[in-house]
Amino acid sequence: MIDMSAWEEINVDVVDELYLDPKNVRIDLQGTLLEADIVQDLFHNEKALTLVESICKVGLLTHEVPIALKREGQLVVVEGNRRIAALKAMQNPFLAPEYQARIKRATQNVSLDAFRRISVKLAPNQDDANQLIAAIHTGNQRVGWSPARQSAFFQAQIDAGKSPEYLISHYPTVEVKKFIIRSRILKLFRDAKYQDPQLADYVDTRNFPVSVLARLYAYEEFLLLAQIRVNEQTASVELGSTDEQFATIAEKVVGDIKNKNINTRTLNSTKSQSYIDYMNELRNLVTSGGIIPKEAPPIIRSPQPTTGVSQSTINAPVSSPTQPPLPAAGTSATPTSKSQSSPQPSLGTNTPQTKPNAPQKEKEPGPNYLNFSQIKIDPSYPPSIRKICEELAVINVKKFPNATLDLIRTFLEKSIKAYAEKLNVDLKAHAGKQAGGYVQLGNCLNWLEEYVKSTKKTPFIQVIQKIRGNKIGGYIPTIDHMNAINHNHHVFATPDEVKACWDGMEGLIRMVLKP
Numbered sequence: 179m180i181d182m183s184a185w186e187e188i189n190v191d192v193v194d195e196l197y198l199d200p201k202n203v204r205i206d207l208q209g210t211l212l213e214a215d216i217v218q219d220l221f222h223n224e225k226a227l228t229l230v231e232s233i234c235k236v237g238l239l240t241h242e243v244p245i246a247l248k249r250e251g252q253l254v255v256v257e258g259n260r261r262i263a264a265l266k267a268m269q270n271p272f273l274a275p276e277y278q279a280r281i282k283r284a285t286q287n288v289s290l291d292a293f294r295r296i297s298v299k300l301a302p303n304q305d306d307a308n309q310l311i312a313a314i315h316t317g318n319q320r321v322g323w324s325p326a327r328q329s330a331f332f333q334a335q336i337d338a339g340k341s342p343e344y345l346i347s348h349y350p351t352v353e354v355k356k357f358i359i360r361s362r363i364l365k366l367f368r369d370a371k372y373q374d375p376q377l378a379d380y381v382d383t384r385n386f387p388v389s390v391l392a393r394l395y396a397y398e399e400f401l402l403l404a405q406i407r408v409n410e411q412t413a414s415v416e417l418g419s420t421d422e423q424f425a426t427i428a429e430k431v432v433g434d435i436k437n438k439n440i441n442t443r444t445l446n447s448t449k450s451q452s453y454i455d456y457m458n459e460l461r462n463l464v465t466s467g468g469i470i471p472k473e474a475p476p477i478i479r480s481p482q483p484t485t486g487v488s489q490s491t492i493n494a495p496v497s498s499p500t501q502p503p504l505p506a507a508g509t510s511a512t513p514t515s516k517s518q519s520s521p522q523p524s525l526g527t528n529t530p531q532t533k534p535n536a537p538q539k540e541k542e543p544g545p546n547y548l549n550f551s552q553i554k555i556d557p558s559y560p561p562s563i564r565k566i567c568e569e570l571a572v573i574n575v576k577k578f579p580n581a582t583l584d585l586i587r588t589f590l591e592k593s594i595k596a597y598a599e600k601l602n603v604d605l606k607a608h609a610g611k612q613a614g615g616y617v618q619l620g621n622c623l624n625w626l627e628e629y630v631k632s633t634k635k636t637p638f639i640q641v642i643q644k645i646r647g648n649k650i651g652g653y654i655p656t657i658d659h660m661n662a663i664n665h666n667h668h669v670f671a672t673p674d675e676v677k678a679c680w681d682g683m684e685g686l687i688r689m690v691l692k693p
Contacts, residue, residue, distance in 0.1 A: 182299065191294060198255055227281070230281055236351055238296065243296075244257060247300070256301060256307045326386060342413045355413040364388055370424060373425075381432050403464055407564070426464075427464070556600065566585065580670055586679060598625065627642045638685070
């Protein structure tokens with residue numbers, strides 16, 4: 179047993195009296211070492227700079243004091259070398275030349291005298307020191323908080339009356355916004371009205387794997403389906419659907435987490451087939467449950483179809499009450515007649531996949547919805563931007579190509595205007611007399627082209643020129659084409675034209691909407 183009650187605690191000068199330990203296991207250097215070598219190694223390999231920044235923001239935490247040992251007439255630090263290296267570099271940034279500027283910047287508003295002298299405990303001998311070091315670094319006396327407990331800590335303070343703004347400023351080294359958002363989304367799922375009472379009990383337990391839930395709500399695609407609106411700047415979370423509609427989604431998600439149909443591995447990437455399959459399952463549920471009564475949101479496009487599965491099958495639209503159900507993503511089943519069809523298998527079930535009775539003679543139609551899987555909207559933008567985005571995500575391009583293209587034009591213009599407003603640019607003043615009192619899409623694109631040129635966003639220059647119709651590419655994605663659809667009673671849009679138009683500008687829209 180380690181008895182530290184008899185260990186002497188002394189106050190020492192960090193610079194003149196304490197020495198870093200060249201034998202420390204953190205140090206990956208050989209031979210005779212200067213103290214500057216040890217400091218540089220700890221900054222390079224052990225992230226000592228983050229400790230400098232933390233000390234400058236919240237102070238030096240003294241609940242655990244460094245441990246020193248008298249060795250050959252010197253006071254050598256045997257536990258806490260990273261902290262001491264940070265404190266030494268704060269006093270003398272030249273000890274870490276590569277980080278010198280950042281250290282000076284971090285310490286410019288703090289009194290270095292306050293960190294010159296600290297308390298350390300003296301270990302009686304190396305054996306006692308080693309026993310303590312082993313207990314600290316290889317034992318399990320301290321258990322880290324689970325993600326749910328981390329979030330609950332900040333939610334409890336909000337419930338006690340503290341504002342998110344206060345918490346964000348009071349804990350500068352902690353991702354407070356992330357924890358508040360996690361807590362509020364978890365609360366949505368805990369407050370949902372489950373038909374299965376076991377699910378309500380499960381989501382309310384401390385062992386509920388909130389990290390799986392976090393993999394879902396980290397993606398805009400899921401938030402659109404669940405109609406959860408998150409403002410990352412204010413850490414606010416708002417539900418856009420009714421309680422009954424959200425309960426349908428919650429029942430499915432929590433049930434799949436409980437049954438281990440989904441986990442952090444299956445939801446690790448939006449490009450993985452398992453993620454695509456699961457989003458398609460949720461989309462089918464959303465449509466059949468009447469959560470989005472008019473049209474289903476878009477099927478997510480798979481970057482690479484799996485062996486034996488056509489891209490069109492993966493991207494096929496969800497079934498409706500008036501159609502035989504289509505095979506789920508990842509299958510290639512084809513019904514033998516209009517009256518016969520196989521039910522969709524659920525992700526994680528053992529439902530067998532059937533083979534087609536005959537080879538397909540005609541190419542399957544492409545996806546009927548625009549791809550919004552990579553769209554992220556800056557939370558500071560006006561609500562109209564998100565509203566239009568939500569509408570575009572659920573419009574069936576095959577059924578309503580003209581309405582879709584008209585809304586794409588509106589979305590492009592408003593997105594650029596929101597971007598300019600974010601950059602404090604007066605588009606009307608920029609357009610001058612040319613605007614005639616109104617800023618139109620052409621004025622917006624003229625400014626945006628100048629802006630991307632001045633900021634060296636070179637890949638977008640030709641994209642904008644193509645949309646403006648500057649003899650680059652075809653006629654389809656140009657302003658003139660979109661204006662003709664809007665104003666010329668002899669011109670109409672086709673689904674392929676709409677998709678080509680969207681594909682041509684989707685990258686540009688992502689750039690102007692990016693948080």
